[in-house]
Structure formats: C-alpha cells, structure tokens
Amino acid sequence: MSETMARIVLAARPDGAPTLDDFRLETVPLAAPGKGEVLVRVRYLSLDPYMRGRMDDAKSYAAPVPLGGLMEGGAVGEVVTSNSPHFAPGDIAFGPFGWASHGIAPASHCRKVDPDQAEITTSLGVLGMPGFTGWHGLNEFGRPQSGETLVVAAATGPVGSMVGQLAKSMGLRVIGIAGGTEKCVAARELFGFDACIDHSAHGSADDLRAALKEVCPEGIDIYFENVGGKVLEAVLPLMNPHGRIPICGMIAWYNAGGLGESAQDMGLTAPKLWRNILVKFLSVNGFIISNHWNRFPEFLNQVAPLVADGSIAVKEDITDGLENAPQAFIDLLEGGNFGKAIVKVA
Template sequence: MPATPTQARRIVLAARPQGEPRETDFRIETFTPGDPAPGQVLLESLYLSLDPYMRGRMSEAKSYAPSLAVGQTIVGEVVARVVASAASAFAPGDLVQAHAGWTTHALMDAKGLVKIDPAIAPVETRLGVLGMPGFTAYAGLREIGRPRAGETVVVAAASGPVGSLVGQLAKRDGARVVGIAGGADKCAYVKKELGFDAAVDHRRDDMAQALAEACPDGIDVYFENVGGAVWEAVFPLLNTFARIPVCGLIADYNGTTSRPGDLTVPALMRGVLSKRLTLRGFINYDLDSYREDFLREVGAGLRDGTIRYAEDISEGLDSAPGAFMGMLKGRNFGKVLVRLAK
C-alpha cells in the first residue's frame, strides 16, 4: 500500500461573504488525512471543479442544498487518484470522480465514487463537458427546452461549460442559435468555434437592441444561466409558448441590490400568462433518467470532434479562491478547473 501522506491541505470557509467574496473569506489549513477505514479510500485530488453554485452554498439563505458551516471545507467535485484503499471495488491508481471539496487529499466512503476510464476522454472533461455542467445542459435542454428545427434558441453565458453545449446541441436539432457572452473574444469563439448563428456581447450599452436584431423572429427557447439585465432584454422577445429552462442566475449570486427598472413580478406574471410561457427551474440530479443518453451522445461527439469545449485551468490549491472570484465576474474562458496534481 502506498504511504499515506503525513500532511494535506484544504480550503475552508473562513467567513460568509457579504456581497462579492474576498480572499479573507477563505482559509488554507493543513491536516493529516490518516488511513482508510473499512469501506473507505484515500484520494489524491488531480483536478478541482469550480462552479457558480458554490457561491450559494456559502450563504445562509435557504436553498435546495444545505449551507456550508464556517470552518467547513468548501464543497466541490474532483477527479482524483486512489492512493490507498480499504474497499474491494477500488485499488490504488484507480481514477474516480468524488465530491471531496477544495482539498488535496480526502478520506471518502467508496460508495458513491464513480470510476473513470481515461481512455474514453481526458479525465478533466468529467468535471466539464462530460460531467455535471454538460449533463445540466443536456438534461435541461431535452426535458424543458425541447428545441425544434427552425426555432430560435438563445443561451446566456454561451462560452461557458453549460451554455456552449446547449448551443451545440440545439444546432444539432436544427434550431437557429444565438449566444450571449461577455466580450469580443468570447463572442468570436461562440460563432467561429462553436458554430452559433449569432453572438451578442452583454457588455454593450445597446445589448437589448442588438439581441432584438439578432432574433428577428423572436425567441422560442431561452436557456437561462445569468438573470439580471440579460433576462430583461430577453423577456420582451419571447414568443408564445416559449420554453425557459432556468439553470442559474449568476448575476444575482453575490446578493447585490437589484437596480431600479428591473422587471417587476406583476409584469413577469402577465407575460407568463399572456404568452403561455413554460418557465421551469431545475437541478440536474432531478433529471437523472437522461444520463445514459447524455454520456452516449456527448461522448460520441467528443470522440469525433463535433462537440467542442474550452477549459480555463489554474495551477495549485492556492489559486482556487482567486479563480472562483474571477469566475463570478465572468473573467474565465470556458470551464474553470484547478489542477492540483499531475
């Protein structure tokens, strides 16, 4: 059995963020992981996934998942290598997906770990296009969006790990796809690399007008990842019977005050009624029946090169807070990962 590391490192929640997270909201600790008990494995994390939902877990506000306690390791999914095993299903050297959090090593119950075959795709894709973000895109679009040939599909955060796959899948269904992204480089990537029909920069002062011009026939499916001003620009363009899968609201995750002129609840509800809109929030694990189809379809697209993706990788555990804060401000380009070990 390989030697158990005498020291490991983890990042815990030092204080609840008030608005935008700050470096002082995070604290790095060293600890000794120990040896696995029966049914456990000791993992060494190779890649850590950073995702917007983590900001919600840092808050005390009631949500679909429990809040982190101050002093608790920040939650997150990793790709890891088994270092030592006291579970018959895993051997040292196996690669797995695990919800170990922001840590270099972790003792985990073997139940719930997912073994990874590195021959299928690069292992880090299990945290992005072939993992939770990709499955979120696939399941939300198939269950709620249901695009048809000739319809217009708009997706926010279009260069990100969810939005980029939503658009590519909608194109496969024969839809016209418009992506909304932040900055000229991301918009160029969405059009030239991902094959969207149009891209709109949400940083433009005339973003709402530009979106209307990009959607002359209105919007039939809007995949919501952002909220805020982007949602307000989309709402008047929604066609009768439009479908809106609500995946995320990153513009509001830091709890900042809504600006004057935001869409009011009465106006929203009038639109939902008069246009007979389907507006449905979802959490990816509610739609697990789509998982096999997702792995088959998206896995095949990765192998033949017809599905493309981008990754934004920082190095070392110490880089995680900065990369996370940058992601919440849209500074990333693609799926945000932290490489913790080779």
C-alpha cells in the first residue's frame, strides 16, 4: 500500500466559470480506514455538473466544499483494505471518494459493482447516478405516454441519452438538443433520437424555438430539464397543456454567479415563466436523485440488462490522469465533453 495519496482540493471559489487556479493538486499521507470503513484505490472518478454548485458558498441541498477541501464526487475502484464484512479486498466498490487517488468511506456509503455485468466505468454513468437520474425523473415526474413528444438537452450526456432512449422505447417521439454536428449525429444514430437540434447553430432562443417547432409539429409534452437558459426559453412556449417538466439541473446557469445578472437580459422573466406554468397547467418538479436511492435496485434490475444487450447505448468521454480532472471539469461545464465525463485515475 502506498503511504501517500494524491487529491485535488478547492483552492478558490470561482467567480463565474471555474479556472485551473480554483483547483490544487496535493499529496497527503494516506490514512487507515476506521471501523466499518473501506479503503479503496480509485480507478475512475466521475465529473458531473452538480459539482459546480458545491464550489459556491451558497445554500443548497448540500453543503459547499470548504476551501482547501477535497473536491467531492463519486468514484469507483478496488478495495484495498476492508473493515466491513460487506467488502473484501479486491472487490470493486463505488463510493463518495472524490477527486483523489484513494478514498476511505463507511462501507454503508459504498455499493459493490459487478465487473462481469458491465464495464466498471458504467457505475459512474449509465448504470450510476446520471442514468438513474434520467430513469427516475422520466418515470416519476415525466409520466410518459406513448405518442407524446419529449425534448431533452445535453442529449448525448449520460442523463439526456438515458431519458431519450427510455422514452423512445416507450413509444414517444424524442427530440434531442446538443452542441455541434457530431453530437447531433450521435444522438440520432447511436441513441436513436428522432431528431436532434444543434443549439450552437441557433444563436437566439427564438431561432432555436423555430427549429424545435419544425421537429415537434404536435408541441412538447415533456421537457426533461437539465440545462435551463436559452433552451428553456425556447421550449416553454411550445409546451402543450398538461405538460410535465422534471428539473434535475440547469447547467447553463451554474456559472452565472448569483444566477441573476447574466440572465437578467434574457427574454424569459419570472412572470413569463410562472404564467406559462399556469395557463398550460404544467407540472414542474425539482428533484435531486440522492433523495430516491431506495429505487436504485429497481433501476439497476431494469436497465443493466438493457445495457448488457446493447439496447441502451453507452458513450463515455474518459480523460487520463487525476491531474487533468480540473480541465476536464471546466470543459464539461462548457459542453466540451462528448458522453459521460470520467477521469481515469489509476
């Protein structure tokens, strides 16, 4: 066992978009796991948009990462030492190990990953938190019905691609939004979306709306919200009566600081947003998947076989080296990733 570990800590709170200076790579002594804990050598760590929120000192559903503290996040690796009967050395475990080469966590906060079921990277994406977010949000709050139209942005990301593929299998017309031709082609050909609109080719919300309208001739019944911003502004007037909007994120606004200034100029005001909800009888539900882990086994039972037989496609974007995690994360917030953002640590 190595005597030290590498980790990335929050060096400064970003003002708007994070920069490399907001992160610091450290080497620290490796602690020993306590009672009921496991020590894991991380192989892959997950980069997810929600981590941007943890970098701000703002009240949210989770406490912020303290300055100088380990960047939080899920990771998967090999158990080195276990003080729990539920894990043995050599087991593959997913847990809250953060941006680090090693992690220690209570066994009760970890889950065993079966490397024969799928590549272990999938525990971070399609068969992990993002995939589960798409599955749960779609079923619980989207209430999809065959023949309806669904729109989801970040269509080639791990949430959007799950939502799109599941909805398609239920008989919905599924429209993606993504940045760039390559992603739009993948949305259609790899993930089977009926159409995918390139938001980078439509500068304004009005332009984007016109493009959406062409491929949503019967309006939009479900808008699975993970981006906010221009996409929300484009989509809202196209929502059908009794439409549903599950909200799991709003990445377009994560770098907006106080979430006000940069958005003040957009055409979508709070009264307009509220009025749309009223006059179209929309059902809007915010959710965070960590409140719903009790349904994770059901998700895994249903979706793991679909991944195994290829009916749910997987697209991962793997960056090599812990030291490159900050840049990969910065890219993720700007839509630079193509598929689930993962860092290979060891």
